[in-house]
Amino acid sequence: MDQSLWISVLLGQLCFCVCQDHKYRFISEPKSWTEAQEFCRRRYIDLVTVNNMSDLQALRAAVDGQPDAWIGLYLTSEIRKWHWSQPELTYSYPKPDVWWAGRPKDELVRNCGVLTSKNTWYDTLCDTQDEAGFVCYNKSSNDVFKIDLMYDWLDSQLYCRTHHTDLLSGLTQYQQFITKYPTRIYGFRMGLFRDSWGWSDGSNSSFRNMKTEVNPQTKKCAALTSDGRWASEDCGLEKPFICYGEASVRVTLHNLAQDVPLKRVVLWRGLLQSASLKPQRKRQKHGAVGYLVAGAAALSQQNHMGKV
Numbered sequence: 544m545d546q547s548l549w550i551s552v553l554l555g556q557l558c559f560c561v562c563q564d565h566k567y568r569f570i571s572e573p574k575s576w577t578e579a580q581e582f583c584r585r586r587y588i589d590l591v592t593v594n595n596m597s598d599l600q601a602l603r604a605a606v607d608g609q610p611d612a613w614i615g616l617y618l619t620s621e622i623r624k625w626h627w628s629q630p631e632l633t634y635s636y637p638k639p640d641v642w643w644a645g646r647p648k649d650e651l652v653r654n655c656g657v658l659t660s661k662n663t664w665y666d667t668l669c670d671t672q673d674e675a676g677f678v679c680y681n682k683s684s685n686d687v688f689k690i691d692l693m694y695d696w697l698d699s700q701l702y703c704r705t706h707h708t709d710l711l712s713g714l715t716q717y718q719q720f721i722t723k724y725p726t727r728i729y730g731f732r733m734g735l736f737r738d739s740w741g742w743s744d745g746s747n748s749s750f751r752n753m754k755t756e757v758n759p760q761t762k763k764c765a766a767l768t769s770d771g772r773w774a775s776e777d778c779g780l781e782k783p784f785i786c787y788g789e790a791s792v793r794v795t796l797h798n799l800a801q802d803v804p805l806k807r808v809v810l811w812r813g814l815l816q817s818a819s820l821k822p823q824r825k826r827q828k829h830g831a832v833g834y835l836v837a838g839a840a841a842l843s844q845q846n847h848m849g850k851v
């Protein structure tokens with residue numbers, strides 16, 4: 544049987560990049576971050592991505608108090624990008640410009656935003672306690688609150704996420720703030736920050752929950768700690784880790800020539816990652832992602848591994 548086979552994988556069962564699969568897998572065998580990434584990609588989908596606070600709560604419940612495990616966040620070599628602390632808001636350069644003239648500057652240490660007394664934005668240090676306070680946003684009351692505590696940026700974020708929703712983010716909340724507090728003398732921290740972290744699965748989620756400032760020289764990978772905040776660590780350290788995704792997927796085998804379904808099988812996920820299976824985007828139909836299998840050898844392997 545020397546024919547190509549066409550395998551379609553139903554979305555929802557595979558959740559291939561398009562939708563997130565929230566099956567978290569805690570793997571207790573310690574590995575370095577890179578080995579953990581390889582393991583997750585072979586067996587499941589990838590190291591876990593955390594998109595928001597509710598994801599984080601689900602993740603913590605799933606790992607049930609197991610401390611200190613790698614997640615998919617790592618320091619990329621890309622240039623730093625500005626983000627809002629509220630991950631559903633995307634930063635774009637404000638129009639009209641509300642940055643203080645000449646800011647932000649490309650200085651390595653200035654990665655957090657403050658609201659100045661003139662209601663402009665200024666890029667400042669994240670780890671100092673010399674700002675007058677910070678501004679929280681409360682989603683339930685759709686209101687902003689000026690908090691007069693001289694916290695560094697990470698502790699300001701923790702405070703807002705604990706007592707309200709998050710640090711002030713986005714232009715709408717900024718407008719709410721300057722309306723509610725038209726006269727101020729000092730600077731207040733807000734949810735603007737700049738970093739070059741990225742997720743292993745390529746997701747662009749800007750959600751962060753760090754507990755320590757990043758040391759870009761040595762600590763380039765992020766681990767979940769027992770209190771739910773994340774530490775940046777040396778990627779070579781061996782730690783338990785968390786993958787996401789299903790271990791097996793249900794697929795339909797098609798005969799390419801006639802394009803008719805042959806049989807439905809359950810495949811071990813890792814097989815789909817093997818080199819002979821290349822996603823064929825053009826062949827997507829009925830919500831399916833297509834895979835072209837080189838030949839009969841692949842089929843017999845699948846028959847071997849699959850259950851009808």
Ligand SMILES: *[C@@H]1O[C@H](CO)[C@@H](O)[C@H](O)[C@H]1NC(C)=O
Binds near residue numbers: 563594596
């Ligand atoms: C959090 O992110 C997930 C995707 O990971 C999404 O399904 C969910 O709606 C988000 N929740 C909130 C409250 O934004």
Ligand SMILES: *[C@@H]1O[C@H](CO)[C@@H](O)[C@H](O)[C@H]1NC(C)=O
Binds near residue numbers: 634749
């Ligand atoms: C992330 O990607 C989605 C589409 O994949 C896009 O809609 C969204 O604006 C992006 N967010 C950021 C912060 O770039």
Ligand SMILES: *[C@@H]1O[C@H](CO)[C@@H](O)[C@H](O)[C@H]1NC(C)=O
Binds near residue numbers: 684706
């Ligand atoms: C802010 O929101 C929280 C829930 O996130 C709520 O419990 C609290 O009462 C709110 N505070 C104010 C001052 O509105």
